[in-house]
Amino acid sequence: MDDAWVRLPAVPGRPGVAYFAVHGGPQTRTLVAVSADYALRAEMHESMTDGAGAGGKMVTMRPIDTVPIPAGQEVRFDPGGRHVMLFGVDPAVKPGMTTLLTLTFRDGSRVFRKAQVIGAGDPTPE
Numbered sequence: 001m002d003d004a005w006v007r008l009p010a011v012p013g014r015p016g017v018a019y020f021a022v023h024g025g026p027q028t029r030t031l032v033a034v035s036a037d038y039a040l041r042a043e044m045h046e047s048m049t050d051g052a053g054a055g056g057k058m059v060t061m062r063p064i065d066t067v068p069i070p071a072g073q074e075v076r077f078d079p080g081g082r083h084v085m086l087f088g089v090d091p092a093v094k095p096g097m098t099t100l101l102t103l104t105f106r107d108g109s110r111v112f113r114k115a116q117v118i119g120a121g122d123p124t125p126e
């Protein structure tokens with residue numbers, strides 16, 4: 001699955017989450033931001049599983065500022081891994097719509113990716 005997609009929150013007002021893959025070009029690039037014009041704010045995050053505590057494993061996430069995209073390689077933002085949290089999603093954005101994500105690299109270049117919008121309970125697109 002090459003396309004980008006956005007999962008809307010189950011509860012309005014909660015963040016949506018965006019996923020996509022980035023293909024490295026001839027040179028290593030650094031992704032510094034991902035944004036969507038229908039979200040007030042977007043943050044790149046990384047999920048991680050904390051060691052086994054008393055209550056078992058806990059999945060936590062932390063913001064990441066930059067993501068290196070090595071030359072010729074694919075870097076994925078996938079459920080359970082890296083993702084982009086979209087805060088303040090426009091309520092007019094509904095499942096089935098196609099939206100745009102803007103990927104900004106350190107050199108100032110930008111890439112626009114079409115992202116399919118799905119509902120909170122919808123299956124992950126393949």
Ligand SMILES: [Cu+2]
Pocket residue numbers: 045046061062083084085
């Ligand atoms: Cu997150």
